[in-house]
Amino acid sequence: MGMLQKCTRLSLRSTYMWSVCPQYSTAVAARETQDRALIVQWTQHRGVHNSRRLGANPVNPSAAPPRLPFSRVTQEDLSFFRALLPGRTITDPDLLKSSNVDWLKTVQGSSDVLLRPKTAEEVSEVLRYCNERNLAVCPQGGNTGLVGGSVPVFDEIILSTSLMNQVIAFDNISGILTCQAGCVLENLSHYLEERDFIMPLDLGAKGSCHIGGNVSTNAGGLRLLRYGSLRGTVLGLEVVLADGRVLNCLATLRKDNTGYDLKQLFIGSEGTLGVITAVSILCPRKPKAVNVAFLECPFYIIIETAGSNATHDEEKLHHFLEEVMTSSLVTDGTVATEATKIKALWSLRERVTEALTHEGYTYKYDISLPVGKIYDLVQDMRRHLGDMAKNVVGYGHVGDGNLHLNITSSSKDPALLAAIEPYVYEWTSQWKGSISAEHGLGLKKRNYIYYSKPSEAVALMGSIKAMLDPKGILNPYKTLPDNIN
Amino acid sequence: MGMLQKCTRLSLRSTYMWSVCPQYSTAVAARETQDRALIVQWTQHRGVHNSRRLGANPVNPSAAPPRLPFSRVTQEDLSFFRALLPGRTITDPDLLKSSNVDWLKTVQGSSDVLLRPKTAEEVSEVLRYCNERNLAVCPQGGNTGLVGGSVPVFDEIILSTSLMNQVIAFDNISGILTCQAGCVLENLSHYLEERDFIMPLDLGAKGSCHIGGNVSTNAGGLRLLRYGSLRGTVLGLEVVLADGRVLNCLATLRKDNTGYDLKQLFIGSEGTLGVITAVSILCPRKPKAVNVAFLECPFYIIIETAGSNATHDEEKLHHFLEEVMTSSLVTDGTVATEATKIKALWSLRERVTEALTHEGYTYKYDISLPVGKIYDLVQDMRRHLGDMAKNVVGYGHVGDGNLHLNITSSSKDPALLAAIEPYVYEWTSQWKGSISAEHGLGLKKRNYIYYSKPSEAVALMGSIKAMLDPKGILNPYKTLPDNIN
Numbered sequence: 001m002g003m004l005q006k007c008t009r010l011s012l013r014s015t016y017m018w019s020v021c022p023q024y025s026t027a028v029a030a031r032e033t034q035d036r037a038l039i040v041q042w043t044q045h046r047g048v049h050n051s052r053r054l055g056a057n058p059v060n061p062s063a064a065p066p067r068l069p070f071s072r073v074t075q076e077d078l079s080f081f082r083a084l085l086p087g088r089t090i091t092d093p094d095l096l097k098s099s100n101v102d103w104l105k106t107v108q109g110s111s112d113v114l115l116r117p118k119t120a121e122e123v124s125e126v127l128r129y130c131n132e133r134n135l136a137v138c139p140q141g142g143n144t145g146l147v148g149g150s151v152p153v154f155d156e157i158i159l160s161t162s163l164m165n166q167v168i169a170f171d172n173i174s175g176i177l178t179c180q181a182g183c184v185l186e187n188l189s190h191y192l193e194e195r196d197f198i199m200p201l202d203l204g205a206k207g208s209c210h211i212g213g214n215v216s217t218n219a220g221g222l223r224l225l226r227y228g229s230l231r232g233t234v235l236g237l238e239v240v241l242a243d244g245r246v247l248n249c250l251a252t253l254r255k256d257n258t259g260y261d262l263k264q265l266f267i268g269s270e271g272t273l274g275v276i277t278a279v280s281i282l283c284p285r286k287p288k289a290v291n292v293a294f295l296e297c298p299f300y301i302i303i304e305t306a307g308s309n310a311t312h313d314e315e316k317l318h319h320f321l322e323e324v325m326t327s328s329l330v331t332d333g334t335v336a337t338e339a340t341k342i343k344a345l346w347s348l349r350e351r352v353t354e355a356l357t358h359e360g361y362t363y364k365y366d367i368s369l370p371v372g373k374i375y376d377l378v379q380d381m382r383r384h385l386g387d388m389a390k391n392v393v394g395y396g397h398v399g400d401g402n403l404h405l406n407i408t409s410s411s412k413d414p415a416l417l418a419a420i421e422p423y424v425y426e427w428t429s430q431w432k433g434s435i436s437a438e439h440g441l442g443l444k445k446r447n448y449i450y451y452s453k454p455s456e457a458v459a460l461m462g463s464i465k466a467m468l469d470p471k472g473i474l475n476p477y478k479t480l481p482d483n484i485n
Numbered sequence: 486m487g488m489l490q491k492c493t494r495l496s497l498r499s500t501y502m503w504s505v506c507p508q509y510s511t512a513v514a515a516r517e518t519q520d521r522a523l524i525v526q527w528t529q530h531r532g533v534h535n536s537r538r539l540g541a542n543p544v545n546p547s548a549a550p551p552r553l554p555f556s557r558v559t560q561e562d563l564s565f566f567r568a569l570l571p572g573r574t575i576t577d578p579d580l581l582k583s584s585n586v587d588w589l590k591t592v593q594g595s596s597d598v599l600l601r602p603k604t605a606e607e608v609s610e611v612l613r614y615c616n617e618r619n620l621a622v623c624p625q626g627g628n629t630g631l632v633g634g635s636v637p638v639f640d641e642i643i644l645s646t647s648l649m650n651q652v653i654a655f656d657n658i659s660g661i662l663t664c665q666a667g668c669v670l671e672n673l674s675h676y677l678e679e680r681d682f683i684m685p686l687d688l689g690a691k692g693s694c695h696i697g698g699n700v701s702t703n704a705g706g707l708r709l710l711r712y713g714s715l716r717g718t719v720l721g722l723e724v725v726l727a728d729g730r731v732l733n734c735l736a737t738l739r740k741d742n743t744g745y746d747l748k749q750l751f752i753g754s755e756g757t758l759g760v761i762t763a764v765s766i767l768c769p770r771k772p773k774a775v776n777v778a779f780l781e782c783p784f785y786i787i788i789e790t791a792g793s794n795a796t797h798d799e800e801k802l803h804h805f806l807e808e809v810m811t812s813s814l815v816t817d818g819t820v821a822t823e824a825t826k827i828k829a830l831w832s833l834r835e836r837v838t839e840a841l842t843h844e845g846y847t848y849k850y851d852i853s854l855p856v857g858k859i860y861d862l863v864q865d866m867r868r869h870l871g872d873m874a875k876n877v878v879g880y881g882h883v884g885d886g887n888l889h890l891n892i893t894s895s896s897k898d899p900a901l902l903a904a905i906e907p908y909v910y911e912w913t914s915q916w917k918g919s920i921s922a923e924h925g926l927g928l929k930k931r932n933y934i935y936y937s938k939p940s941e942a943v944a945l946m947g948s949i950k951a952m953l954d955p956k957g958i959l960n961p962y963k964t965l966p967d968n969i970n
Contacts, residue, residue, distance in 0.1 A: 173856050174886065220740050229739075231746065234716025248939050253853040254714075254885045255705050256919035257753055258926060258937040260946045261716065261965060264749035268742055312797040368738040371658050385794060400739045401659065434741035452743040454733050461745045467948055477742060 003184040018094075019104055059282035060417075064107075065482050067154045070136040073113055077133060081115055084125055089165065090114040099158050101170035102151045103144050104364075107443055111138070116163045120238055120246055120277040126159060126468060127275065127473075128244025136473050139271035141213025142184065144240065149270045149442025151215065161212050164277060167191060176235060176252045177285030178280040181212025197283045200227035204350045212276045220269030220438030225399040226306065230267055237263040238278035242469035252280045265464065271470045272439050289313045292342045293321065295333035299375075301398070302349055305391045310337075352395055359390055361410035363417065365424055368434035371401045377427055378405060384423060388416050402437040425451040441479045449481050458484055511727055513616060541755045543792045545902075546932035549592075550967045552639045555621040555958065562618065566600055569610055573648065575599035577828055584643050585621055587636045588629050588690075589849075592928055594637030596623070601648045605731055605762040611644060612760065612958075615727025621958050624756035626698025629690035630848060634755045635925025638962045646697050652676060655735075661720060661737045663765040663938040666697025682768045685712035689835045697761045703753030705923030707733055710884040711791065721765035724749040726758075727954035737765045750949065755925050758953045763818065774798045779805065780818035784860075786883070787834055795822075837880055844875055844893035848902065850909055853919035862912055863890060869908060873901050887922040910936040926964045934966050943945065943969055 011176075031305045062314040081089040090096060091113055100109040117123045130137050138156040152158060161182035168178040179188065186206040189199050203209060203221040215237065218230055227233060236251035249263045266274050287306035291313055295301045317335065324330040356362045367377065378394030385392060389407050396403040405424065409416050425435050429451040436445050436452070446460050449458055462484040463471070508932065509847060527610055564572040576598055585594040615622050621642040637643060646667035660682050671691040674684050686705040688694060698704075700722065721736035734748045751759050772791035780786045781846040792798040804819065809815040821827045839932060841847045852862065863879030870877060872894050881888040890909065894901050910920050914936040921937070922932050934943055935940055942944045947969040950957070 040611070089850050125827050201835055217741050218746070220742075224740070228713045228717040232713040233748065244743070245941055247941050247945065249942055250857070251915070251919070253919050253922070255709070255853045255882075255887050255922035256937065257703050257921045257923055258930075258950060259943065260758075261703070261749060261752065262942055262945055264746060267746070269745050273745075309797070309801060312794070312800070316794060331594075359639065368740045370656070370737070397740075402740050432737070434736070434743055436739050436742045437738070437740035438742055446745075449743050450739065456730055456732050456745055457734055458744065460732065460747055464745060464949075465950055467952055 011388045036116065039216045056213050064153045064443065064478060068136070068472065068476055070476070071134045072155065073135060073157065077129075077135065080129060081113065081126070084129075085115055085122060087115060088116040088118070090116065095239075096158070099140060099143065099160065100151060102148050104299045104362075106147060107148035107153065109138070109153050109158075110155050111152040111158050112155060114158040114160055116160050117164045117275070120240055123159065123164075123240045123275055123277050124244045126157075127240055127242060130157065130473055131471060132385055134471055134473065137275075139216070139275045140477055141182065141210030141216070142205065142208040144209045144213070145217060145442060146439045147436070147444045148443030149217065149440055149478050150473070153443055155165075156476065159186075159275060159394070161210050161275075161277075168278065169254065170195065170197075172197070174252070174254070175283040176280055177276065177283050178236070178250065178252060179211060181210060181215075181276045181279050183211050183397065185209050185211055185214060192283055193286060196286045199223075200233040200282065200284055201230065204353065211279050211281070214267065215267055215279055216271050216276055217440045218395070218438070220402065222304075222397075223332065225397065230281075231264060233282045234263065234267060234279060235282055236280035237266055237276055238413050239263070239266050239274040239276050241274045242471065242474050244353050246277075247274065250278055250280055254282065264467075269438065270442060270479045272465060273474065275474070290342065292316050292336045292339070292345050293317060293333060294336070294348070295330045295343045296323075297325070297330045300348075301330075302345060304342075321402050329407040344464055349395070352393075354408050356393065356408060360410040361408065361412050362417065363407040364410075364439075365403075365405040365407075365435075365441040366437050367405055367428050368437035369403060369431055370433070371398065373431050373433075374398065374403050377403060377424070380427065381405065381407065381420075381424065385416070385419055388413075388419055400437070422448075422451075428452070443478055446477070446479055447481045486565065489534060493575060494711070497961075500947050536778060547929040549638045549928065550962055551964055553621070553704065553957065553961055555641075555690050555961070556599065556619045557640065558620060559936060560820065562614075562620065563598065565614060566598065566611070569614075570600055570602060570607060573601040573603070578693050581643070584628065584645065585636060587631075589631060589847075592633035592638065594623070594643075595964035596637040597640060599643040599645055601645050601646050603648045605725055608644065608760055608762050609729045609731050610724045611642075612725055612727060615642065615958055616956060619958065621961050622760075623960055624701070624760045626667065627690065627693040628693030628699070629698070630702060630927060631851070631924045632798055632921070632927030632929045634702065634925055634960070638928055640963065641649070644760060646760075646762075649697075653763065655680065659662065659737070659739070660768040660770065661765055662768050663721070663735065663737060663763065664696060665763050666695060666700075666761045668696050670694050670696055670699060677768055677769060681771045682932045683771050685718040685767065685769055686715065689838065696764050700752055700764055701754065701756050701761055702925045703923070705828045705882070705885065705887065707789075707882075710882065713853050716749060717764075718767045719764060720746065720767055721753075722751055722761055723763035724748070724751050724759040724761050727956065729750040729961050731762075732759065735763055735765055735853075739767065745956050755924070755927060755964045757950060757964045758959065759915050760959070775822070776802050776819045776829065777830050778802060778817045779821070779830045779833070780806075780809070783813045786815075789827075803843075834880070837878075841878065841891050841893060846893065846897050848892040848894075849924075850888075850890040850892075850920075851922050851924040851925050852888045852890055854916055855918070856890060858916050858918075859883065859886055859888050861910070864911065864953060866890065866892065866909065870901070873898075873904055885922070888890055903969075907933075907936075913937070928963055930960070931964055932966045 002217060031323055096114050099114050100111055115126055117126060135157050136156040138152040139159045140162050141149050143150045162182040164182035166180045170177050170465060172195055187213060192198055200221050200223060201221045203219055215230055215234055238250045239247045241247060247473055266276055271342050288308050289310035291305045293303045305313050305317055337347055375394060378392060382392045389409060391408045393406040394403055425448050428435050434452045441449060463478055548889055549816050571779055581599050581690060585596055593766045600611055604638050621641040622644050623637040624644045625635050626646050628635045649665040649667035651665045655662045657680055673696060685708060686704060687708050688704055700715055700719055719732055723735045724732045726732060736841045751761055773793050774795035776790045778788045789800050822828055860879060863877060867877045876893045878891040879888055892905055910933050913920050926934060946965060950965055
């Protein structure tokens with residue numbers, strides 16, 4: 001872990017680590033030279049305790065619960081929507097297909113209606129109506145989520161932000177951007193780069209994901225280590241509540257201590273408390289110098305530096321590399337400063353997810369652990385699963401203590417799943433980690449929340465949900481566990 | 486504003502600007518060479534609208550409302566507290582004096598009981614009892630607040646965090662510190678500096694203020710520009726709710742997306758929703774090189790740089806200074822790298838508040854504005870008040886768009902106050918600023934909240950308060966306005 005420890009001490013833009021399956025050209029085999037003995041005292045108590053609390057499906061807590069007694073969409077409802085959103089009330093099954101299934105093709109909904117409002121006022125009208133009619137609504141951005149949070153589970157109306165894609169304002173003194181929720185992250189990046197700024201977040205899904213979805217899921221990504229979380233960089237939100245009230249907290253101030261910071265309720269609550277319709281966000285200056293180092297040791301590591309002076313940054317990086325090579329922490333590597341080579345190095349990382357899809361079926365876990373423990377879970381899981389799994393692959397964000405654990409098999413395998421869960425959650429809980437570092441809970445992880453949150457906290461979540469959305473129409477079956485004490 | 490604009494583009498640790506009254510040796514006269522014409526179209530509408538909403542005292546909305554019908558402390562209550570906190574249940578009027586009045590001596594309470602718990606369990610017992618008995622409680626840290634938020638208004642029981650002053654853990658890989666709420670900020674700074682880290686926040690009041698109070702008020706301070714707000718750096722909280730429930734959200738993870746981020750509710754809510762008993766916070770590495778530049782132009786500006794390489798930082802600073810001197814943005818200045826000289830330069834800024842107390846009485850405002858507007862308010866206020874004020878002084882955090890506006894007179898002057906308020910709030914509201922950037926609302930600013938927050942947001946604040954503290958025993962008369970729609 002010496003290397004990992006070292007990396008976290010640097011003031012870097014992002015630090016990546018991964019080891020991947022050897023079969024694919026986009027990924028390279030991890031060489032683990034020092035598989036250290038794992039000494040883990042298992043306490044089964046918490047797991048047993050938790051398993052009692054799981055939902056309607058004790059065999060697979062990730063599966064959908066029974067449909068809740070919401071109304072079903074009638075012809076009268078469709079007439080209302082068509083009058084409100086002419087040409088933007090989609091009912092053609094072919095056009096609805098891609099919105100009914102998640103990117104991983106693991107959750108399949110059966111919604112008959114997709115609405116595409118352009119303004120907060122239209123969202124307000126839709127929600128006021130749905131709340132009165134007791135119609136369930138699934139807000140959807142770029143539909144790039146990994147936990148089944150952005151697709152309907154049953155026949156919820158899909159409320160898409162895709163046409164809410166306008167930049168509202170940009171202040172090139174403060175770097176504060178205000179835009180609608182449906183702006184695609186990559187488009188915002190291009191917009192800002194032309195103005196000598198960058199977005200404070202960057203993700204593999206940037207070409208599709210919406211900023212509103214990023215905020216709703218409190219997306220982490222590649223720049224968190226350098227620019228901090230969205231809880232610090234998001235300065236304001238406009239949100240439509242379940243009953244149609246518009247909450248305008250779209251401030252563009254770095255400091256505002258006038259009462260409770262309500263916008264925080266909607267960051268990371270996955271559309272269960274309100275629909276984000278606009279965002280203001282603090283954007284950093286575009287760095288003048290960028291270096292990307294790709295290093296080999298027992299792990300492959302990507303380090304990106306970003307600064308204002310190329311000579312200074314190269315000197316610092318050179319000094320660091322000299323130190324880690326001399327001390328044999330690193331055995332080999334390459335450094336890139338040109339955009340094309342930088343892109344090529346990053347694509348090695350960004351294509352890992354895609355590469356894994358070729359294995360057949362992937363069980364995905366997104367875990368936070370104390371940095372010193374981050375890879376122990378991969379090694380222990382390999383021993384624990386033995387031949388049952390095709391591959392146990394660990395990559396992630398070292399500096400953030402965030403491990404993406406991927407376990408592959410030729411096809412869906414209930415026996416393998418039973419060996420993984422709740423083992424992986426118990427392991428994480430044992431080290432006070434998070435069972436969802438950046439992906440959220442969505443449908444799939446909702447019932448595992450007690451591994452990372454005490455029951456008092458989950459109960460309070462339930463109270464907040466009941467306060468803001470008493471009929472529970474907003475993104476039902478997501479985030480909150482089926483049973484709240 | 487050229488200089489100000491310039492400063493915000495640098496990657497600096499902190500940027501300060503001020504102009505102060507010429508009478509005091511600790512402060513130097515501002516020379517405003519370019520008082521530009523102010524073109525402000527006043528819209529009185531919002532001010533009129535808001536003034537209708539003000540509380541029980543229409544003449545002075547900062548004043549205390551009538552006492553609410555809480556129980557009064559009985560001998561039986563005292564017996565309970567003495568049994569729970571032997572030797573730590575203070576009733577001696579002399580010992581209570583300093584806890585009954587705020588640092589500015591503008592709010593005077595009349596509490597007869599000061600409790601000094603050492604653990605969250607003791608806080609829990611106290612609150613459970615007070616909630617059952619309907620006894621009001623005023624949580625108190627270092628009592629350094631400027632808006633009357635940390636002292637009782639009437640006879641509320643004072644719940645002090647001063648004996649909850651233990652460091653619980655520090656991880657020198659991740660830089661994550663976990664400690665009790667009553668740790669003094671400066672003590673934590675010393676603790677960390679010995680371990681080659683620093684706190685992500687620094688304030689003038691560091692010698693007295695408690696970290697729990699800092700978090701409860703979402704303190705800003707000198708390092709916000711560089712390390713971001715507490716909403717990003719605070720990773721976990723332990724909080725005792727009004728009914729005594731202990732909410733353990735004391736995570737030490739940089740990423741955790743398992744449900745709603747409940748700790749955010751307690752950051753900046755000024756003890757009205759719960760009592761923070763422990764904090765975990767992400768601390769940056771101690772910088773290896775620090776430079777402080779003190780520059781003169783129309784304004785005095787302090788710029789602090791912090792980096793890992795002294796030569797690089799000096800080179801960058803030198804380059805910047807050359808540019809601003811050549812272009813006449815800056816006329817004169819000095820740069821310090823030694824600790825004593827750095828301290829001397831900072832003390833010029835840190836002693837402004839103290840210097841102002843010599844003027845007699847100070848009306849203090851803590852305003853956020855778009856950076857380009859930050860000093861216009863000072864100039865306009867001078868014109869507006871004319872001879873009524875002794876001095877109109879503006880200083881603050883340029884990079885954060887945060888102006889500390891101080892208006893002095895020989896003694897309290899109702900006519901002056903009437904000329905300042907609501908004028909200053911209307912001005913701020915006009916530019917979509919915040920009427921409390923970092924000081925909070927406390928008692929004094931509670932009724933002005935509508936100048937910065939829409940009524941829907943204030944109503945939602947009221948719902949949250951009712952949910953978490955249905956009897957309203959926690960820090961009553963603070964933060965929330967007297968009348969909520």
